[in-house]
Amino acid sequence: MSYVKGLHCRECGRRYPEEPLYVCEFCFGSLEVEYDYEGVRESMSREVIQSREKNMWRFRELLPLRGEPKSGFSTGFTPLFRSERLSKKIGIKNLFIKDDSVNHPTLSFKDRVVAVAISKAIEFGYKVTACASTGNLANSVAALSARTGLNSYIFIPADLEIGKVISTLVYGATLVKVKGNYDEVNRLCSELVTEKEWAFVNINLRPYYAEGSKTFGYEILEQLGWKAPDHVVVPVAGGSLITKIHKSFKEFQTIGLISGFTTRFHAAQAEGCAPVVNALKENSEIIKPVKPNTIVKSLAIGNPADGYYAIKTVKDSGGTGVAVSDEEVVEAIKLLAETEGIFAETAGGVTVASTIRLKESGIISKNDSV
Numbered sequence: 001m002s003y004v005k006g007l008h009c010r011e012c013g014r015r016y017p018e019e020p021l022y023v024c025e026f027c028f029g030s031l032e033v034e035y036d037y038e039g040v041r042e043s044m045s046r047e048v049i050q051s052r053e054k055n056m057w058r059f060r061e062l063l064p065l066r067g068e069p070k071s072g073f074s075t076g077f078t079p080l081f082r083s084e085r086l087s088k089k090i091g092i093k094n095l096f097i098k099d100d101s102v103n104h105p106t107l108s109f110k111d112r113v114v115a116v117a118i119s120k121a122i123e124f125g126y127k128v129t130a131c132a133s134t135g136n137l138a139n140s141v142a143a144l145s146a147r148t149g150l151n152s153y154i155f156i157p158a159d160l161e162i163g164k165v166i167s168t169l170v171y172g173a174t175l176v177k178v179k180g181n182y183d184e185v186n187r188l189c190s191e192l193v194t195e196k197e198w199a200f201v202n203i204n205l206r207p208y209y210a211e212g213s214k215t216f217g218y219e220i221l222e223q224l225g226w227k228a229p230d231h232v233v234v235p236v237a238g239g240s241l242i243t244k245i246h247k248s249f250k251e252f253q254t255i256g257l258i259s260g261f262t263t264r265f266h267a268a269q270a271e272g273c274a275p276v277v278n279a280l281k282e283n284s285e286i287i288k289p290v291k292p293n294t295i296v297k298s299l300a301i302g303n304p305a306d307g308y309y310a311i312k313t314v315k316d317s318g319g320t321g322v323a324v325s326d327e328e329v330v331e332a333i334k335l336l337a338e339t340e341g342i343f344a345e346t347a348g349g350v351t352v353a354s355t356i357r358l359k360e361s362g363i364i365s366k367n368d369s370v
Contacts, residue, residue: 002066003039007031007207010309018066020124020204030306031207033064041255046226049257056112056215062251063116063215064208070122071144072115074104076215080223085339086352090359094369096229098220101344105143106167108136109241113212114201118144120208121199128153130198132186134237134297135164136345141201142173153198155185161297181292183303202238206305210240217248221258228261229369231319233355235347236267236276237299239310246313266363267314267321268354270296270329270346275303276310277321285311295326296346320363322354329353 007016011029022031040061052058056076057069079099087095100109114137121129129145130153131137138154145152154168158177168175178185186203193200201209221228228249234242246265252258269277272294275287287307292300304310314321324332329346332353337343344352358364 001039001043001061002064003036003061004064004066005034005036008034018064020199022204022206030309033207033211035062035251037251037254044255044257046222046257049222056115056212059215059218062211062218062248064211065116065119066123069115070119070148072111072119075111075115076103077219078103080220083340086336089335089339090356091366092355092359092364092368092370093366094229095355096220096224096370097340097342098216099342100216101342101348105147106136106139108140109213109216110136110140111144112215113137113209114140114144116212117141117199117201117205117209118148118150120205121150121201122148124199124205126197126199127151128196128198130189130192130196130200131155131202132182132189132200133202134182134300135160135168136298137202138168138173138175139164139171142168142171145173146171155189157181157185157297164297182301183289186301186305210244210306213241213244214248214251216241217245218252220245221249221252224369226258228258228263230262231264231266231358231364231368231370233266233268233351233358233370235299235351236269236310236321237301237304237347239276239304239306239308242267243306243309243313246317263317264319265313265317266319266354266358267310268350269321269323270294270299270350271323271325272296273300273302274321274323275301276307276314277323279307279311280314280321287311296329296350298345298347299350320358322357324350324353324357328356332356 009024009029012027044061054077083095103111128151131141152173273292289303329349333349
C-alpha cells in the first residue's frame with residue numbers, strides 16, 4: 001500500500017497529482033512528496049522495520065512508490081560505527097561515522113536517491129533515464145539503469161576526474177561532456193527535459209528522487225537505538241541531503257518512532273564553492289551563486305537548487321555552516337584513512353575537516369554525540 005497523497009509546493013502549498021512534476025506552475029516553488037502520516041503510523045513500527053531486509057526499503061511506507069521497488073535491493077543500511085581513534089584525535093567522545101562509501105552498487109550515497117528515481121521512472125513508463133552530475137550521480141544512474149534495462153544519458157562537466165568518467169562509461173551509458181561547470185550542465189538538462197521523453201532523475205523526477213536521502217536519516221536513528229544525536233555534520237552540494245535527513249527525523253517523530261529530537265544540523269562545504277555557508281555567515285536567506293574553484297568536485301554546485309531550504313534547516317535546528325580549504329580537505333582524508341581505515345572521497349574530507357573546525361570553535365563539545 002502506498003501512503004503518498006501527491007505533491008505539494010514548498011512555498012505556496014498548492015497540491016498537485018503524483019506525476020513527473022518538479023516546479024509549481026503558480027509560484028515556481030519546488031514540489032515535495034506529501035504522505036498520509038496517520039496511515040503510516042498505523043502500519044509502521046520499530047518491530048515491523050526490524051523484521052525486514054537490511055536495505056533502504058525497510059522504510060518503504062515513507063518512500064514515494066505505488067508498487068514494488070525495481071532497484072536498490074542491496075542499497076542502504078550501511079555501517080554506522082562509533083569512531084575510536086579519530087575520536088581521540090579530534091577530542092569528541094561520542095563521534096559516529098555513517099559510512100556510505102560501501103553502499104551498493106557504486107559506493108556512494110547517490111545509490112539511495114537513484115534507486116527511488118529509477119523505480120519511479122519505471123512506474124511512470126519511462127524507457128530512458130538521464131541526469132546532470134558531478135560524478136557520483138552519473139555512476140549510480142548508469143549502473144542502476146543498466147541493471148533495470150533502461151538506457152541512460154549522462155551529462156557531466158568536461159573537466160570531471162577521469163576515474164569517475166571511466167566508472168560511468170563501463171556501464172554502457174551515453175556520456176555527454178559539457179564545457180562548463182555543473183550549474184551550466186544542469187541548465188542544459190533543464191532545457192532538454194521539455195524536449196525529451198526522458199526521466200531526468202534530478203529534474204523532472206526530483207521530488208521523488210530526493211526522498212531517497214531520507215533513508216540516511218532513518219538508519220542513523222535506528223542504528224543509534226531510536227535516538228537522535230546532538231549534532232549531524234552533512235556535506236552540502238545541491239542542499240537536498242541536509243534537508244531530507246532533517247525531514248526524516250521529523251517524520252520519525254511524527255509517527256512516534258522517536259520521542260523527539262534537538263539535533264543541530266551543520267552544513268559542510270569547501271571554501272572554493274560555499275554558497276550556502278556564505279549565506280549563513282551573512283545571515284541571509286538569499287543564495288549568491290558562485291563559480292566553483294575547488295578540488296571537491298562532488299560538492300561543486302555554485303547555485304544549489306535546495307540552497308534556501310538547506311539554510312532554513314541549519315537555522316531552524318540551531319546549527320551553523322563551515323567552509324574548509326582544499327588543504328584541510330586533503331589532510332582530513334588522510335586523517336580518516338590513517339585512523340579509521342576509510343579512504344573517503346573529497347566530500348568525506350569536507351565533512352571530517354568541518355567537524356574538526358566545529359570542535360575547535362566550541363560549537364561541538366567533547367561529550368556531545370556527533
